Amino acid sequence: MPLDQFWLKGRASFLACHLLLGILQGGFIPGLVLYMSYFYTKTELPIRTAIIWASSHVCHIIATFLAYGIFHLNGVGGKAGWQYVTLVCSENGLITLAIGVASFFNMPPSPTQTKTWFRPKGWLTEREEVIIVNKILRDDPTKGDMHNREPVTLKRLWSAVCDYDLWPLYILGIVSAIPTDPPSAYLTLSLRHVGRV
Known part of the structure; x- marks a missing residue:
């Protein structure tokens, strides 16, 4: 695009x-x-x-x-x-x-998948891969079930939109950039219109 x-x-x-x-x-x-x-x-x-x-x-x-x-x-x-x-x-x-x-x-998709056709040795040794995977799983055992790799479907998206417990997070996400983004994007134009630039 x-x-x-x-x-x-x-x-x-x-x-x-x-x-x-x-x-x-x-x-x-x-x-x-x-x-x-x-x-x-x-x-x-x-x-x-x-x-x-x-x-x-x-x-x-x-x-x-x-x-x-x-x-x-x-x-x-x-x-x-x-x-x-x-x-x-x-x-x-x-x-x-x-x-x-x-x-x-x-x-790479994960620490254990750094090898590709253009990077045949990968980024990590087998020992480093084991260390990273164990460290991540000890930190958060739920990552072992790999449900975080499932694709987002329209049904799941709609379910997330309808979950009213998430609505405050959505509202914060929408309004959090309002105070900073427009001034930073248009400050020079605003100043030019008031004769400062």
Whole structure:
């Protein structure tokens, strides 16, 4: 989907595109934390999660500088500068696509499955695999039944939506970014409108 925002023409296509992005990307953070829990214990996981959040902010800083330069392509090929920015730097741009493809090949399913056709020796020795698996199972014995690897079906998704005990978590997830995300995304535009930039 790296080209979808590049071709946006108006409000309706913008809203449809971002609705689709929200649906497709909504499970990324929970899925990533679940994936990391295959390798790290509950005491090791917070620092790894903090590194991910910190790296996200570093990426935003780098993307801002890239976007500034790319925005100057305004008018090239009859396209606006923002279209080139979304093509390269956005959450579904070409850089993200390249990282996603690389991640697909570099993220093994588990500590015992690091060997592939392009990495025949794997990342871990057999002894290291045993150590990691034992450490994870001692930390959380429920991981031994592998129910966390079952796919999400529409029935399970609907069951989760209808579970009113989870509703406070959903509400927090929806509103938690409201105080910070719009100002960080649109601060420069807001300041320009009031004559500060």
